[in-house]
Amino acid sequence: MVLSGHAVIDLLFTALRQHPELAVFLTLAIGFQIGRLRVGSFSLGNVVGTLLAGVVVGQIGGIKVDPMVRVVFFDLFLFATGYKVGPQFFRGLGRQALAQASLTVVLCVTSLGMALLAAKVMHYDVGTASGLMAGAFTESTVIGTAGDAIRRLALPAAEETRLLNNIPVAYAVSYLVGTTFVVWLLGSLAPRLLRVDIRKEARELDAILSGAKGTPFISAFDEWVRRAYVPRDGTLVGRTVREIEKTFEAQRLFIERARRDGKICEVGPDFRVGADDVVAIAGRRSAIVTAAATLGTEVEDAQLLSEPLITADVVVTRFTDRSLGEVGRQLGRGVALRAVVRGGLEIPYHEDTVIERGDLLRIAGNGFDVARVGEAVGYLERPSSETDVVFVGLGVLIGGLFGMLSFDVAGVPLTLTASGGALIMGLVFGWLRSIRPTFGRIPEPALWVFDTIGLAVFIGVVGLDAGPTFVAGLKQTGPSLVAVAFFVCVTPHVVALIFGRYVLKMNPVILLGACAGAGTATAALRAVQDESQSRLPVLGYTVPYAIGNILLTAWGPVIVALMS
Known part of the structure; x- marks a missing residue:
């Protein structure tokens, strides 16, 4: 028997309704393919691609994914995020990174104020306001933390569903606006607003960091x-x-x-x-x-x-706050430095670059010298694909219990939620790992799965749930949301640029990288690097990115509490 096209489609739809896990995998496949599409240098990325794919697949109707799936993957994503940036976050609380931390606080507080102001002027509900905040600053975690906070409200089921479905609608629109205009602002317009030649500034900063005597250490x-x-x-x-x-x-x-x-x-x-x-x-x-x-x-x-050489990664726990040149002269005989990784990002380095606790040094040499340097500088990572699942499981458990605690601020009850607690404990455990790297290993491939797939599954399920009402919600918010999203995403960055340049007196190359980090806008960092023709902006990115992730994620339940 030959089935017609309509019969095949009906069978597919029935299979997706009866086995919603298949709908999740279909959403991931379509979403990641959408994320690969490029128009010039612009792409939607995996997150928005998966959200849109979930909305499209959700139009089938009747696909019910167990909410536990969304929560588990979201908690894994948040823990992995905290784990990656933990050392940089706690360093950002110290004096050495005070300027970058101050800039991040200014940008994030302004972003919260702009989102609340827009919601008040435009009469947005708490779901739309949360989605606006999440999208304008490309901080997908707000969708989860705000959604958890809404579920804690004593609302009728229909109203709760409406508010939850409004979050991804506003997120999808404001994300496109936020990504596009922040990339344009920091990559192209900001140097003109600051009246600086960003390429010249990058060359001069490079000369300062490398010292007047010679070439950059990296070469x-x-x-x-x-x-x-x-x-x-x-x-x-x-x-x-x-x-x-x-x-x-x-x-x-x-x-x-x-x-x-x-x-x-x-x-x-x-x-x-x-x-x-x-x-x-x-x-x-x-x-x-x-x-x-x-x-x-x-x-x-x-x-x-023909003596065999090996390449190994060393987690820095000793010789911190010393320059690479000093460490190299004391310990570097027989080894070559290939890369310095900080906060998951490879950074440019010179002889005067100061190494920090938690940095990863990739070195090459014979086995004896590599082992000697690894033991002296910190902990030599042994090649292994095994993840310390005990570490991950306890981290999410303890973080979840901590996040369930509630406290009042000026009469407003606030809670991190269990998911927010997973992020906080990820920070703590990532920092502990940088101090005692003998436990808590999460290899890069596993970290990628937690980070990328964890967020993608969460966003995909959100899209599937919101699919049936997405189009109606988009019509209700109207085109005005595009203009509102523009002001909400651009204004905090302009304020941060002025504050950083004229109050903190920051170098413009570091300032633009710090603004990209504080707004968790990795695409904007790449744009700044392209415009300056330098990798140096990443030096201002890591600390603000770590702190910005925490503050912006925390704004989810704060918005819900203040608007409720």
Whole structure:
């Protein structure tokens, strides 16, 4: 029997209604495909793509996903978010990042005020106001925390459903406006408002960070090579490894192995180089080329140069608040620095870059030297795909119990909700992991699943639930929501730019990165980096991003409490 097209569609719809888990996976597939689409440099991203896909699939009607699915994935996402930024968040509470923390508070408080003002002037309900806040600042967590707070209100079931469905409607509209205009504001308009040449400022900041003596530290370690030399009399012959390396200390050349009487031997500081030896010298390509005439005659010795190298990640727990140059001079013999990762982002670094607790240093070298540096600087991450599920489970449990506590502020009852508590405990556990990295490991792939898939499933289920009433809700809010979203998202950034530049006297390159972080606008950070032709704006991004995530997420239940 051959089924008609309509019969196939009816069978598909029936399957999705009877097995809503299939509707969730269909939503993810469509949503991530929508998120990949680009118009120029603009894309909707996975979050909005999944929301729109959920709304479309939800038009089928009758798809009922157990609310527990949404809650579990949302809590995993929030815990992972806190875990990633925990070290930067607590650092932001200290004096060193006071300016960036102050800027973040100003932007986030202004964002709350603008959302409440817009809701009052336009007579929006609490669901629309929460969605407006979530979308204008691309902070999807507000959807969850505001929704949890609405469910705690003593409302009739129909009214509760209406308010909850208004959140994704307002979110979808304001997200498009918020992303587009914040990217344009910080990437293109802000440098003109501040009357600065952002590319010139980036070059000058780079020169300051790298020091007047030389090039950025980042270029040194991408050129590390090993060469074999028969030593020249006077420069190497008759001298110890310690003496030779002292001579070339500025160039950072190291003697790692030697061949004597046909046999390869490891060398120590007191090893004295002979005239018939062949020595393996490691260093920057440019430094070796410059010193080649004094090193001797280069020869081919594959066996001598074929010592296996490994790459490993070191979590910094010691030698904090010291420059990379200082650490390199004290410990860096035999290893090359490949990357510095802070808050999940690879940052540019120079000799004067100060490393912080929780930073991840990616180093390469032989096994002995890598282990030595890892033990001295912090904790050497062992390659493993295993997640500490005990750590994750207890973190979400303790955070949820903490978030259920309620307290009054000026007569207004406030609570973080269980989901908000998961975010807070993620911060604490992420910070603890940076101090004691022997437990609580969550590998990057697992963290990606918690973070990306956790949020996508939550948003997808929200779209499925709101699908049947989405179009009607959009008609009710009207096109005015686009204009309101513009003012709600742009005004706090303008206030923050003025405050940061003229009150805090922040460098404009760092300021633009800090504004992107405080507004949790990663797309805007990329735009600023493109405009400045520099990666340096990320140095202002990590601390504000950590604090901004907390404050903006907290505004969900605050808006509900103040408007109720």
